[in-house]
Each structure stands twice: as structure tokens, then as C-alpha cells.
Amino acid sequence: MEATRRNNLRIQQSFLSRAFDTFNIAFIGLCSIATILPFLYVVAASFATEREIVERPMFIIPRDISLAAYKYIFSSNMLIKAFGNSVFITVAGTVINMMFTVTLAYALSKKALAGRNIMLNLVIFSMFFSGGMIPSYIVVRSLGLIDTYWSVLLPGAISAYNMMIIKNFFQNLPDGLEESAKLDGCTDIGALLHVVIPLSMPVIATFSLFYAVGHWNSYFQAMLYMSKSPNKWPLQVTLRQLILLSSAMAADPGSYTSDYMKPPDQSVKMAVIVVSTVPILCVYPFLQKYFAKGVMIGALKG
Amino acid sequence: MTATNTGVRRNKTLSHIVRDKWLYILALPGLIYFLIFKYLPMGGVIIAFKDYVPFLGVMGSKWAGLKWFNYFFNNPIFGTLFKNTMTLSLMNILFFFPAPIILALLLNELRSQKYKKAAQTLLYIPHFVSIVIVCSITYVMFNSNGVVYKMTQAITGNTVNFLMSPAAFRPMIIGQTIWKETGWGTIIFLAALASVDVEQYEAAMCDGAGRLRQLWHITLPAIRSTIVLLLVLRMGSVLDTGYEHLILMANAMNRSVSQTFDVFVYQQGIQSGQYSYATAIGLFKAVISVTLILSSNWAAHKMGEPGLY
Numbered sequence: 214m215e216a217t218r219r220n221n222l223r224i225q226q227s228f229l230s231r232a233f234d235t236f237n238i239a240f241i242g243l244c245s246i247a248t249i250l251p252f253l254y255v256v257a258a259s260f261a262t263e264r265e266i267v268e269r270p271m272f273i274i275p276r277d278i279s280l281a282a283y284k285y286i287f288s289s290n291m292l293i294k295a296f297g298n299s300v301f302i303t304v305a306g307t308v309i310n311m312m313f314t315v316t317l318a319y320a321l322s323k324k325a326l327a328g329r330n331i332m333l334n335l336v337i338f339s340m341f342f343s344g345g346m347i348p349s350y351i352v353v354r355s356l357g358l359i360d361t362y363w364s365v366l367l368p369g370a371i372s373a374y375n376m377m378i379i380k381n382f383f384q385n386l387p388d389g390l391e392e393s394a395k396l397d398g399c400t401d402i403g404a405l406l407h408v409v410i411p412l413s414m415p416v417i418a419t420f421s422l423f424y425a426v427g428h429w430n431s432y433f434q435a436m437l438y439m440s441k442s443p444n445k446w447p448l449q450v451t452l453r454q455l456i457l458l459s460s461a462m463a464a465d466p467g468s469y470t471s472d473y474m475k476p477p478d479q480s481v482k483m484a485v486i487v488v489s490t491v492p493i494l495c496v497y498p499f500l501q502k503y504f505a506k507g508v509m510i511g512a513l514k515g
Numbered sequence: 516m517t518a519t520n521t522g523v524r525r526n527k528t529l530s531h532i533v534r535d536k537w538l539y540i541l542a543l544p545g546l547i548y549f550l551i552f553k554y555l556p557m558g559g560v561i562i563a564f565k566d567y568v569p570f571l572g573v574m575g576s577k578w579a580g581l582k583w584f585n586y587f588f589n590n591p592i593f594g595t596l597f598k599n600t601m602t603l604s605l606m607n608i609l610f611f612f613p614a615p616i617i618l619a620l621l622l623n624e625l626r627s628q629k630y631k632k633a634a635q636t637l638l639y640i641p642h643f644v645s646i647v648i649v650c651s652i653t654y655v656m657f658n659s660n661g662v663v664y665k666m667t668q669a670i671t672g673n674t675v676n677f678l679m680s681p682a683a684f685r686p687m688i689i690g691q692t693i694w695k696e697t698g699w700g701t702i703i704f705l706a707a708l709a710s711v712d713v714e715q716y717e718a719a720m721c722d723g724a725g726r727l728r729q730l731w732h733i734t735l736p737a738i739r740s741t742i743v744l745l746l747v748l749r750m751g752s753v754l755d756t757g758y759e760h761l762i763l764m765a766n767a768m769n770r771s772v773s774q775t776f777d778v779f780v781y782q783q784g785i786q787s788g789q790y791s792y793a794t795a796i797g798l799f800k801a802v803i804s805v806t807l808i809l810s811s812n813w814a815a816h817k818m819g820e821p822g823l824y
Binding site: 230242251316325400482485497 | 528531532535537538539540541542544545546548549551552553554555556557558559560562569572573618621622624625626630631633634636637638639640641643644645646647648650651652654655656658660662665666669694698725726758759762763780781784785790793794797798800801805808
């Protein structure tokens with residue numbers, strides 16, 4: 214009697230368990246589709262005619278392929294220029310980031326360095342308290358950096374968080390190789406260049422990638438510090454101008470009269486979104502390979 | 516005796532400094548960076564207590580005492596900003612915070628590792644996409660030519676202008692955050708779950724525990740400390756709504772709900788040139804934030820969790 218009851222319970226449970234598995238597979242599938250669908254729609258619409266976008270509510274394969282939107286983008290100087298600015302800011306910014314971050318991280322990874330604790334606390338305190346947007350703006354302005362590329366390259370040169378992780382990584386490297394390099398007459402700089410950096414290539418690559426993605430995606434600093442130099446704007450600021458501000462103006466023409474611009478066609482907007490996203494998708498496989506490593510290194514305290 | 520000892524020690528320190536001169540040279544650019552771009556602005560907050568005039572500079576401007584703070588606290592905008600900031604933060608904690616936990620638990624229950632990997636690959640993508648792109652996609656899907664606009668029209672017969680409607684502002688911000696960050700947010704929980712010993716599950720199965728009981732007694736305790744830590748930290752940053760995201764979605768029509776402390780500092784300081792006033796508001800927020808973070812970290816320690824530092 215008791216045995217059958219338990220048996221029934223088990224069958225019931227395994228049925229519930231299988232029902233849950235089916236539901237779970239379907240639910241995760243739906244979430245994944247919901248994640249990717251907006252991208253697919255934007256790509257499809259960027260290749261569609263304006264008429265199709267207006268007529269059909271949702272599609273991921275356009276009826277007639279049209280390259281008009283891309284022709285329009287690449288015929289306009291503004292977007293090619295913005296793309297070039299983004300590439301320049303990303304490359305130059307990442308080089309500056311890594312030079313500043315790695316050198317400081319290496320020096321602070323030496324436990325015997327006199328004054329190390331003071332320097333470390335200087336860095337850590339800045340992670341909790343900042344002067345805020347306006348005082349930072351005043352500093353950038355009084356250095357004469359406003360409306361120059363330096364204003365987006367220098368103020369974020371070191372991420373304290375990244376620096377601490379790289380410092381911890383250097384700290385955990387075996388000392389032996391560096392010591393022998395120094396016995397051979399290398400200075401600390403030589404040891405960093407010839408021993409430590411070659412040993413840390415995966416970490417260097419990971420953080421370069423993180424910094425680069427950050428530069429490519431950022432719009433706020435450029436908008437803040439280079440608002441009067443549209444010829445220096447990166448893609449993200451131009452995108453905001455083209456899509457967000459023009460739509461807001463279309464609804465309320467009185468609000469942004471100063472930088473008024475005719476709202477572009479829907480397909481052109483889609484194409485600009487695609488062009489701004491593609492570089493990220495190109496490095497995404499590498500990001501995926503490295504980010505878990507980055508998260509894991511971050512998890513190690515020391 | 517003592518004198519010679521200190522002398523020897525000082526000599527030793529000096530010789531260490533000489534020995535490590537290249538390390539100091541390596542550290543120099545980074546330290547200068549922190550002094551100029553982090554500590555100079557911290558000193559710059561004194562303009563919150565001054566009538567800052569750009570022409571006179573930070574030092575040359577006249578002292579104004581607590582004028583800007585009094586002005587701010589007695590201004591009806593303070594109540595609006597406080598309400599908007601808190602509402603958005605609490606909605607974020609209520610609706611976004613649990614999302615990665617639930618998704619991580621569901622991903623963890625998937626039996627096919629290949630399916631799990633494929634789903635993760637798709638779910639992580641939005642994290643790496645710029646917030647400008649996320650908002651742009653929202654705009655092209657919700658404007659009067661967009662998919663969502665047309666579908667609402669077809670289903671309800673009414674047109675809704677989501678992008679301009681104050682009622683739609685908060686749900687849209689939270690929705691965008693959920694779409695962008697839920698997948699990425701699962702990583703920290705999945706990492707904690709990966710460290711659970713499989714034997715525990717086997718032992719539980721032998722004892723006749725179903726999947727729900729395994730979830731309750733093994734899986735949830737494994738991520739409990741991570742959840743507590745993240746929640747405590749989130750509470751600490753309750754006043755930070757971030758400006759990068761909100762400024763993109765804010766417009767003249769939804770101003771009544773889109774203005775938070777962060778957005779207001781940008782509008783007053785940068786757009787209206789009220790440097791001292793905006794700095795005072797920023798300083799007020801920063802002081803509260805630091806206090807909250809320190810006390811929430813203290814609370815984490817009290818609960819037996821490692822905390823942030």
C-alpha cells in the first residue's frame with residue numbers, strides 16, 4: 214500500500230520534472246529569441262525599402278533587397294567621418310589606457326616598494342568618492358582640453374578597478390624569471406617589457422578588449438567635452454543626434470530648435486544602427502572567450 | 516642607539532628608493548593621472564560653497580556658505596527629484612534585480628550543455644552593445660513607423676506614443692535594463708553554481724529529494740551569499756540612477772518623471788551653466804551614497820558575508 218503510493222508519487226514527480234524541462238527549454242529559447250530578434254529586425258529593415266518598413270509591421274527577411282540606405286550613409290561625409298573618429302578614439306584611447314594602467318599596476322605589484330600603501334589607498338579611495346561631473350568638467354576645461362580629442366582620451370585613462378585586477382595578476386606571477394632578468398642587468402622597465410608583459414599576454418589582451426569596447430560604446434564624454442565640435446564626434450554621438458534627437462523634435466519641434474535636423478528615413482536609421490553595432494559583433498567571439506577569464510581574475514582577491 | 520637605528524633605517528629606505536627608481540618612474544604617469552583627474556575634481560567640490568564664476572576661477576570666486584544647499588532643499592524640485600530617483604531605483608530592485616537570479620537557476624536546470632552554451636552566447640550579446648544603440652533600437656521600434664506602435668494600434672485600435680508618454684518612461688527604462696543586462700548578470704550566479712559539488716545532488720537524490728527540494732536545499736544556499744552581497748551593494752547605490760541611460764530617453768514630454776538627481780545635475784550644470792548649484796547637488800548625493808555604501812558594507816559583514824572590502 215505504502216509502496217504503491219510512493220511509486221505513484223515518483224511517477225508523478227518524473228512527469229512534473231519532464232514537464233518542467235520542456236517548459237524550461239521553451240522559456241530559455243523564447244528569451245534567446247527576444248534577445249536577438251530586435252537585432253535581426255534592424256538588419257532586415259536596413260536592407261528593406263522605405264515602403265516595406267511602413268507597410269509591414271515585423272519581418273526578418275525583406276521582400277525586396279535595397280541598398281539605398283547604405284548608399285545614403287556612405288555618400289554622406291558626416292557618417293564616414295564619425296566612423297573614422299570612433300576608430301581613432303578607440304585605438305588611441307586603448308593604447309593610452311594600457312600604457313597608464315600596466316605601468317602603474319606593475320609598480321604597485323611590488324610589495325617592497327616604499328610608499329606603496331599610500332599609493333594604493335589613493336587609488337582605492339577614488340573608487341568610492343569622486344568629485345562629480347561638474348568639478349571634473351571644470352578641470353578638463355581649465356586644462357584647455359575641451360573640444361579636443363584629449364578630452365575623451367585622458368580623463369578615463371585608468372580604470373581603478375582594472376588596474377587593481379592587473380596588479381593582483383602581476384603579484385601572483387613567479388618571481389624567479391624577473392630576478393634572473395635583473396641579474397642579467399635588466400632594469401625594472403626592462404623586466405616589465407621583456408619578461409612580465411610576454412607572460413601576461415592573455416590578461417593584456419582581455420583588458421585591451423574591455424577598454425576598447427568601452428571606448429567604442431561611450432558617448433557621454435564626447436557629448437560633454439566636444440559638444441561644439443561635430444567634426445570630432447564619434448559614431449555614438451552622431452547616432453544619438455540622428456535618431457533620438459530628431460525623433461524627439463519631430464514630436465515637439467519647439468524643444469531642440471538649436472540643433473534642428475530633418476529626421477532621416479527609417480531605413481537609414483536602421484543602417485546606421487547596423488554600422489555602429491557590427492564592430493562589436495566582430496569582436497564578440499573574442500569577448501566571450503576572454504570575459505569569463507576576466508570575471509574569474511576579478512574574483513580572486515589578494 | 517635609537518638614533519643610529521633610525522639613521523640606519525632611513526638610509527635603508529633611501530637606498531631602497533634609489534634601487535626602485537625605475538618603478539617610481541613607471542608609477543609616475545598613473546599617479547599624476549589620479550591626482551589631476553580624480554583628486555583635483557575632489558578639491559573642486561568647494562565651489563559648492565562658493566558663487567563660482569568661470570572668469571574668476573575656483574580660488575577667486577566668492578564664498579557663499581550653504582546658500583546652494585538651502586536653495587536646493589527649499590526648492591520644490593527636491594521632492595520631485597527624490598521621488599523620481601527612489602521610484603526608479605526601487606522598480607529596478609523589484610523587477611530587474613531578481614531577473615538574472617531566475618534566469619541563472621533556469622539555465623542551471625537545462626540538461627543539454629550544448630543548448631545552454633548556445634543560449635548563453637545569445638543572451639550575453641546586449642551587454643556589449645552601446646546604450647545609445649539600445650535606445651536607438653527602442654526608438655525605431657516604438658516610433659510611429661515602428662513595430663510596437665503599429666501592433667498596439669492593430670490590437671487596441673488606439674495609438675500610444677510610448678516615447679513621449681510619462682507613464683511609459685519608467686517601464687521602458689526598466690525593460691531596456693532587463694533586456695540588456697539580465698543575460699550578463701547570470702554569470703556571477705552560474706560561477707557560484709558551478710562550484711557546487713555534484714555529489715551533493717547525488718546524495719540528495721538517493722535520499723529521495725525531488726528537484727524542487729534540491730533547488731531549495733542545495734542550489735539556493737550555494738548562491739545565497741552572492742545574492743545578499745549584490746542586494747546590499749545595490750541598496751548602497753540607491754541614489755545612483757546613472758545619467759548616460761536616462762539622458763538618452765529623457766525629453767521635454769516626460770520631464771516630470773525622467774528628472775533624477777543625476778539627470779538634474781547634468782541639466783543644471785552643463786546645459787544651464789549653474790556650476791555651483793549643480794556641484795552642491797552632486798556633493799549632497801555623493802555624501803549620501805558613500806554613507807550608504809559604507810553602512811551596507813558594514814551590514815554585509817554583520818550578516819557574516821565577506822562584503823566588498
